[in-house]
Amino acid sequence: MEKANFVDFIRVFCHSGKGGAGNVHFARTKYNAQAGVDGGDGGRGAHIILRGNAQLWTLLHLRYHKNILAEDGQKGGKSNMTGRDGKDIIIEVPLGTVAYDEETGEQEAEVLEHGQEVVWLRGGRGGLGNAHFATPTNQVPDYAQPGEPGIEGWKYLELKVLADVGLVGFPNAGKSTLLSAVSAARPKIADYAFTTLTPQLGIVPYRDDKSFCMADLPGIIEGAAEGKGLGHRFLRHIERNSVLLFMIPADCPDHSAQFYILLKELEEFNPELLDKTIILAISKSDMLDEELETEIANTLPEGIPHYFISSATGKGITELKDALWRALNESNA
Known part of the structure; x- marks a missing residue:
């Protein structure tokens, strides 16, 4: 059901409304059969508008809307009466939705705030009636x-998940387990690759009733930037995250190599991702003693803050949350 309920890509045929034609009309009164021209203007064609809705988290409700056809404006009337405008179509979308033209690939609209309305496709203007040409x-x-x-x-x-912290790592790195440990989210957890097929969001409580949003993203594999595995469908979601939390399991044979593989995939997909704050967490650390932790720490990249954590025992979780909160405040500043 997880895969069926989360839809982050919708292709539709759109047509905004045509403007109504101006009217050609000649006024006639009781005492003057040639009272002049009084043709009214045509009404505006309907817009297609995107509206942000914080209660939505997927594009599932648009899955079967393959054609979005807006109403045309009405023709102008006599006595300088303007035709009725077409009724605008308002499409409710989750925050983080981006609209593109398929032919050119150009971004046309972006919705980031609740209640934000963006005119995606404008309706045609109504024509002027003959009264304007006298x-x-x-x-x-x-x-x-x-x-x-x-x-x-x-x-x-296209929906790009909005979250403060994005979890980045290979399959089975412990991302879902961490999210379930620090929030009320209950992502699917199992001992096989690609348990998580779609992003999962959780609100992480912090000190003094503060909180931040964390996203458990599908596992990355080498070659994801070229479309392997879940490829771009995974990578585009981390473009919205302020802080990236790289997760590498303690039993990994080469922690440094795995970190740089993840870093390389992000760079090949979008070099700007490397400008984000990166924190490294060594998960499943309950199996390590102090000597092994020191040995692993000496192999980790310099300049990247790292934490040894265990979602099962709670080891290092408080320190990690403190680090994430500081990083979020710094990035927002």
Whole structure:
């Protein structure tokens, strides 16, 4: 059910509304059959609008909306009456949703805040009625403007998870176990690779009723930047995280090599990811004694703060949370 319920990519055909045509009309009154021109303007075509909703965490509700067709504006009326605007279509999306044009790959909209409304595709403007074209030398123009066409094309929506801390590591590095230990989230935990297929979010309580959001992301493998494993579907989610927590299990044969493999995959996908604050956690450390911890610590990369933790016993968890909180405050500042 996990895979079926989490949808982070939707492809749709969109068409914003066409503007209504201006009206060609000649006024007639009881005492004047040639009272002048009074053709009204056409109404605006409907916009397609994206609205942020903090209660949504997936694009599942849009899965079967393959066509989003907005209403056209109405034609202008007589007596200078403007036609009715098309009714805008508002699409509720989770925070972190980005909209792209499929043909050009250009980013067209981004929603990051609850209640934020972004006009994704604008409706066409209504045409001017013939009343606008009357001049002293042409007092009865018999023409008006047509409405502008709407915008159409194949688009796609992509969800990038919004979280303060993103867990990065190979499969079975203990990411899900850590999330379940420090938050109320209950991700699936099992002793095989790719237990986590979709991002899992948890709110981590901190001192003085403070908290921060942590994301358990699907495990990375070497070659993920080229699309191997879950590839880009995993990597794009960490673009939103302020702090990256690299997790390497204590029983790994070469902790430094595994760290640099993870770092390389992030760099190949997006070099800007390396500008984020990185903290290293050696998980499953309850199996280590002080001598082994010292030996491992000497092999770890310099300049990267590291912590030996155990989600099973709680070892080092408080110190890790303190470090994450400090890093989040520094990155926000």
